[in-house]
Amino acid sequence: MKKYIDLKSSNDYSDLQEAGQIIRSGGLILFPTETVYGLGANGLDEVAVKKIFEAKGRSSDNPLILHISDKEMLNDIATDISEIEHKLMDAFWPGPFTIILNRKPVVPNIVTASLDTVGIRMPSNEIANKLIAYSGVPIAAPSANISGKPSGTNISDIFDELSDKVDCIIDGGSTDVGLESTVVKVIDGVPTILRPGKITPEDIKIVVGQVKIDKHVFSKLEDGEKVLSPGMKYKHYAPNSKCVLVYSDNNDLLINKVNEISSSYKTPLILSTTENVSKYENKLVIDIGSKYNLDEIAQNIFTDLRKVDKFKPDIVIIEGVKQEGLGLAIMNRLVRACSHNYIEI
Ligand code: AMP
Ligand code: MG
Numbered sequence: 001m002k003k004y005i006d007l008k009s010s011n012d013y014s015d016l017q018e019a020g021q022i023i024r025s026g027g028l029i030l031f032p033t034e035t036v037y038g039l040g041a042n043g044l045d046e047v048a049v050k051k052i053f054e055a056k057g058r059s060s061d062n063p064l065i066l067h068i069s070d071k072e073m074l075n076d077i078a079t080d081i082s083e084i085e086h087k088l089m090d091a092f093w094p095g096p097f098t099i100i101l102n103r104k105p106v107v108p109n110i111v112t113a114s115l116d117t118v119g120i121r122m123p124s125n126e127i128a129n130k131l132i133a134y135s136g137v138p139i140a141a142p143s144a145n146i147s148g149k150p151s152g153t154n155i156s157d158i159f160d161e162l163s164d165k166v167d168c169i170i171d172g173g174s175t176d177v178g179l180e181s182t183v184v185k186v187i188d189g190v191p192t193i194l195r196p197g198k199i200t201p202e203d204i205k206i207v208v209g210q211v212k213i214d215k216h217v218f219s220k221l222e223d224g225e226k227v228l229s230p231g232m233k234y235k236h237y238a239p240n241s242k243c244v245l246v247y248s249d250n251n252d253l254l255i256n257k258v259n260e261i262s263s264s265y266k267t268p269l270i271l272s273t274t275e276n277v278s279k280y281e282n283k284l285v286i287d288i289g290s291k292y293n294l295d296e297i298a299q300n301i302f303t304d305l306r307k308v309d310k311f312k313p314d315i316v317i318i319e320g321v322k323q324e325g326l327g328l329a330i331m332n333r334l335v336r337a338c339s340h341n342y343i344e345i
Contacts, residue, residue: 003168013130020134022168023048028055030144030162031131032172033123035096035181035197036151036302037158038067038141039166040131043077046108049140053110055165058147062230063112064140065098065119065181069132077107077138078120084208085186091207094124096177096198100185111140113230121181127172143180150237150302150337153178157306178299179329183229193217194229196329198298217332220340237337239308239316241269245338247320247331248345255279257345258317269313271304273297276319284311288319294326301330305337320344 003022005015019029026048029040039055041048043066053060066077071089074081078101088099103118112118120138123129132139143151144158152158154174163169182197184204191204192212204211216232227233244261248254255276262268262283269284273291288304289296308316318334320342321327335342 002163002166005168005170007127008171008173011126013127016127016130016170017134019131019168019170020136023131023135023139024137026051027167028052028165029131029168029170030152030155030158030166031128031141031170032125032175033067033128033141034125034176035123035179036153036175036177037144037155038128038139039144039162040067040139040141042135043067043111043138043140044106044108045137046110049108049110051165052140052142055162056142056145056147058142059234060110061113062142062234063115063119064142065121065183066107066111066138067128067132067141068120068122068138069129070122073132073138074120077104077118078102079104082186082189084189084191087208088184088186088191088204089122092182092199092203093122094129095122096124096181097121098181098183098195100183100194117185119183125172125176127170131170148235148238150239150305151180153299153302157303174299176299177295178302179326179333182329185228187212187228192228195231196332198326198329200325200328202325213328217328218335235336235339237302237305237333238339239305239337241309241313241316243308243316243318243338243341245318245320245331245334245342246345247322247343249322250345251276253345254319257343258319261315261317265313265315267311267313268315268317269308269311271308271316271318273319273321284313291321294321294330297321298326298330301333
């Protein structure tokens with residue numbers, strides 16, 4: 001029978017030793033991290049990692065992140081680490097921060113999609129940390145979801161799509177951050193954000209004085225264009241329903257636009273910030289959280305996106321937030337959920 005470990009309200013982590021054994025013997029595990037749930041396997045075992053790609057239906061040219069529990073594990077898998085890279089890891093690990101480093105040959109090609117670099121993160125979630133430590137190997141883990149769908153931030157959201165495909169489920173309740181890690185590559189000495197997350201450009205700037213944001217964080221990839229982060233090429237987070245993202249710094253203009261769009265559809269669904277819910281009277285609305293509490297919006301946004309298809313809307317209109325701090329990461333996910341169908345007024 002599949003192993004189910006319930007750690008929602010217990011901190012008796014002794015069962016994680018058996019979970020570590022499952023990883024070592026080539027099994028797949030659903031486990032919580034502080035960002036989103038991961039679908040993990042032994043990152044040094046090519047056969048085990050292949051199962052991740054199969055379970056998710058993930059394209060083989062989309063590399064995985066290796067998760068480590070302490071900095072000693074780093075030297076086994078990465079090489080030629082610069083001072084600035086060390087500085088970033090020391091500042092943001094353990095935590096929701098992934099760094100792209102030169103890889104060692106021991107890392108299988110399947111993990112890196114044959115790139116000469118590897119993404120590495122040290123999660124701060126205690127369950128994740130203990131699981132990796134008991135495994136004794138880096139755990140390769142993409143977000144737990146079928147490719148293209150919103151990432152899983154609690155077990156009930158992903159149970160139907162993944163439970164049959166794994167050997168063990170570790171339930172740690174809802175994840176804290178709710179969005180995947182910030183992915184950074186240091187290019188010509190400058191930390192470049194390939195995917196925004198809880199660690200913001202401002203946070204990085206404070207540590208090393210400079211930061212860049214890769215243009216593909218927001219712009220649509222043109223045919224044949226080379227991309228630094230292969231994951232940016234793929235559809236992600238998208239409901240089946242047609243979605244449009246709308247934002248304005250001027251709240252009245254934003255409300256007017258949302259009302260104008262919704263009035264030309266029969267069964268619109270609006271994802272509204274708490275402050276604006278009452279402005280969409282007699283309309284179907286999901287409250288995504290307060291625009292003054294971006295942590296709350298980040299925590300719930302994937303669950304909200306998973307809800308929308310149930311209403312069978314002919315359009316989903318999503319209110320955006322200011323692209324500042326964590327707002328950058330929220331907007332990156334929403335722009336992609338809407339397949340770049342974005343109106344800014
Ligand atoms: P996920 O596993 O779903 O959190 O996605 C991992 C993200 O990290 C994807 O967008 C990948 O493209 C990116 N990534 C992983 N490894 C590398 C790498 N070696 N170079 C650039 N991006 C990477
Ligand atoms: Mg993902």
